[in-house]
Amino acid sequence: MAPVAIETPVHTNGTNGASSDSVKKVQQETEHVHDIDPSKLTLHLKSELTPVPAPETLTFGTVHTDHMLVLNYSPELGWSAPSIEPYGPMQVDPMASCIQYATNIFEGMKAYMGADGRPRLFRPDLNMARMKRSADRLALPPFDEQALLKLIKTLVMVEKRWIPTAPGCSLYIRPTMFGTRCGFGVTPSTSATLLVILSPSGPYFPGPVRPISLYAESRVRRAWPGGTGGHKLALNYAPTLRPTHDASLQGYNQILWLFGDDDHLGEVGQMNAFVVLRREDGSLDVITPPLDGTILPGVTRQSVLDLTRAHMLNAPIPGLPAELTLHVQERHMPIAELVEHSEAGRLAEVFGVGTAAVLVPINRIGYGEEGKEIAEETGASGFGPVAKAVREEIMAIQEARRTHVWSVPCDE
Numbered sequence: 001m002a003p004v005a006i007e008t009p010v011h012t013n014g015t016n017g018a019s020s021d022s023v024k025k026v027q028q029e030t031e032h033v034h035d036i037d038p039s040k041l042t043l044h045l046k047s048e049l050t051p052v053p054a055p056e057t058l059t060f061g062t063v064h065t066d067h068m069l070v071l072n073y074s075p076e077l078g079w080s081a082p083s084i085e086p087y088g089p090m091q092v093d094p095m096a097s098c099i100q101y102a103t104n105i106f107e108g109m110k111a112y113m114g115a116d117g118r119p120r121l122f123r124p125d126l127n128m129a130r131m132k133r134s135a136d137r138l139a140l141p142p143f144d145e146q147a148l149l150k151l152i153k154t155l156v157m158v159e160k161r162w163i164p165t166a167p168g169c170s171l172y173i174r175p176t177m178f179g180t181r182c183g184f185g186v187t188p189s190t191s192a193t194l195l196v197i198l199s200p201s202g203p204y205f206p207g208p209v210r211p212i213s214l215y216a217e218s219r220v221r222r223a224w225p226g227g228t229g230g231h232k233l234a235l236n237y238a239p240t241l242r243p244t245h246d247a248s249l250q251g252y253n254q255i256l257w258l259f260g261d262d263d264h265l266g267e268v269g270q271m272n273a274f275v276v277l278r279r280e281d282g283s284l285d286v287i288t289p290p291l292d293g294t295i296l297p298g299v300t301r302q303s304v305l306d307l308t309r310a311h312m313l314n315a316p317i318p319g320l321p322a323e324l325t326l327h328v329q330e331r332h333m334p335i336a337e338l339v340e341h342s343e344a345g346r347l348a349e350v351f352g353v354g355t356a357a358v359l360v361p362i363n364r365i366g367y368g369e370e371g372k373e374i375a376e377e378t379g380a381s382g383f384g385p386v387a388k389a390v391r392e393e394i395m396a397i398q399e400a401r402r403t404h405v406w407s408v409p410c411d412e
């Protein structure tokens, strides 16, 4: 379909939204300036390094490593020479775009230490591509994904001693970009800062993985068609804090986000949702909501889909019978349908997936005025057979216990 041109008056005082002129200007400017250049990297390393915490004391995302990667973008010069420097607070102008208009994006990925002593990333190309889409969604400057990935690998190698080797532990990587343009005009942030910070992490949930409970939220929406739910933007998170806190006061761990007139399933807190149904012939339906713009395209979600689809083709998942048929589907499921399956005894498993926790089983969902509980049979551990096998297989690939193209070494 050809775009239809609608003539509108051009506002030049910068306070009436992003005019097409300013967008064009950003595009023109970015064509002549420097992209990220890993060969220009400078290292300013601390002379006294912090002792690494004992692995058993690690939780999720509380400790940072000694150094961070910093890049600044200016409209005149483009991306500055990358710098790995001591971790520390930074100065941001009070009028900066990120403070006033939430031009903040981030990524979440992990480095795992293999038994051979080589740190590896898990499908990092998918994170880089997603970060580029997030930047574009907020009109933040574009960047060369492969160049940024190269710098992230270098940073991980510099901070290698921080990667915990205990089972379930890893080095969490948080690439972050924010707009630094000063001024109250609601226009694209023509300058930006890109940071990569690292945090040694224990298991997301300490102790054995226990199933969690969800409150199915139908009054407050996390995302909507045409909104930003499909991008990893900081502004998607802030509005979830109040409803999630309120749900926790009612005894629930997370929110099951619902969308649309039919209240169909969205996501589980900050994780993608999966439902497994049992058919009469013993085969299983593996269902996750489709990427319709309200769902974050998770790397873990994609990996669960790839593994369960491959189970049917040529690569059975260890721990699942090879003859077990999985009907893998990306489709909407109204909450009423979930209730129906549960009442008919067809609901086998519900779980959430994401980088931080890998996979979390769900054993209780409260819904509606009367707080209807959707019960399901997942056994004492909370794990159904699909959740258990898929989680183990993903972790085996991440930790390089199994050789796989998804596991990318940082030292090459």
Ligand SMILES: *Cc1c(COP(=O)(O)O)cnc(C)c1O
Pocket (backbone or CB within 6 Å): 108, 232, 267, 269, 270, 271, 272, 296, 297, 298, 299, 300, 301, 353, 354, 355, 356
């Ligand atoms: C990051 C995120 C996920 C999980 O994505 P992964 O790439 O698997 O870590 C799911 N939902 C939301 C809303 C997220 O922000």
